[in-house]
Ligand SMILES: Nc1nc2c(ncn2[C@@H]2O[C@H](COP(=O)(O)OP(=O)(O)OP(=O)(O)O)[C@@H](O)[C@H]2O)c(=O)[nH]1
C-alpha cells in the first residue's frame with residue numbers, strides 16, 4: 001500500500017499551497033510505469049484528508065501513456081498501436097522500438113483554489 | 120468566491136528525493152558506496168547479500184547492511200553470519216523503505232569507515248520503485264523460478280535498476296529458464312542494463328560480481 005504514502009505527500013503539498021484550506025481540486029500526473037493504483041490512491045487520499053479542511057478536494061489523475069518510438073520511421077506508437085505478436089518492434093519497418101522517457105513521473109501539476117473576491 | 124488555477128508542477132515525492140540527494144552526497148563524501156537491492160519476496164536477496172558481505176570481508180573491505188522487512192529480524196540475523204554490522208528496519212506493514220527510515224538508522228549507528236553500505240529493500244516488485252534511498256546503485260534481482268517475463272510485467276521497477284542479477288541459476292535447468300529471453304526482456308525495459316548470472320548455493324558468479332561492484336565504486340567515488 002505505497003499509495004497511502006503517496007497520498008500523504010500529496011496532502012502535504014496541498015496544505016503548503018492552500019494553507020487556508022480553500023482548495024477545490026488538485027491535479028496530478030502519473031507516468032505509465034509509476035506503479036500507482038488509481039483507485040487505491042483515490043481511497044488513500046480520501047482517508048488522509050478525512051476530517052480536515054481538504055476532505056472535499058477532488059483528486060484529478062492524468063495518466064501518461066506508454067509511448068514507444070521507432071527511430072527509423074520517426075514514428076511514435078502507444079501501446080494499442082503495437083503489434084500484439086511482436087510488441088517490441090516497429091509495426092511498419094520491424095526495427096526495435098525504444099521507450100520514451102518520463103514513464104515513472106509522479107507530479108502535482110495544479111491546485112484549483114477558491115479565492116475570496118478581490119483577494 | 121472565484122475559482123482559480125494555481126500552477127504547482129512539483130514532484131509528489133520531492134521531500135524524499137531531496138533528502139535522498141543529501142544522503143547520497145553525504146555518503147559519497149565519506150567514501151561510502153550505497154546500493155539498494157530490490158526484488159520480489161524470496162528471490163534470493165538475503166542469501167546473495169550474505170555471500171557478498173562474506174567475500175568482501177575476506178577481501179579486506181569494510182561493509183555494512185540495512186535490511187527492511189515488514190516483520191521479524193530474521194534477515195538481519197542471517198546477514199550477521201557474514202561478520203558484517205547489520206541493522207534491521209521493521210516497517211510493520213509498509214511495503215517499501217523510504218529515505219527517512221534509512222537516515223534514522225544510519226544516524227544512530229556507530230560504525231568505523233565503510234566502503235559499501237548495502238540496503239536490502241522489502242521484497243516487492245512494485246512499491247519500492249519510486250523511493251530513492253540515497254543509493255548510488257540500484258540492484259534488481261530476478262530468480263529463475265519467477266519466470267523470464269517478470270521484467271515485462273513489472274517494467275517500472277526493472278526500469279529503475281542499474282544492474283540485474285539473475286539468481287538461483289543452479290535451478291535454471293529444472294525450471295526450463297530461458298536465459299536469452301530473460302535478458303531480452305530486461306533490455307527492453309532498461310536498454311543497456313548489466314546482467315549477472317548468480318547462484319547463492321554454488322557461489323557461481325560471486326567473484327565477477329564483486330569485481331564489478333568494486334570497479335563501480337571506484338568509478339563513482341573517483
Ligand atoms: N537453489 C537456490 N536457492 C536459493 C538461492 N538463493 C536463495 N535461495 C533460497 O530461496 C529462499 C529465499 O531466499 P532469500 O535469500 O531469503 O530471499 P529474499 O529475496 O531475501 O526474500 P525476502 O527478504 O523475503 O524478500 C531461501 O530458501 C534460500 O535458501 C539460490 O541461488 N539457489
Ligand SMILES: [Mg+2]
Nearest residue numbers: 164165194239
Ligand atoms: Mg531477505
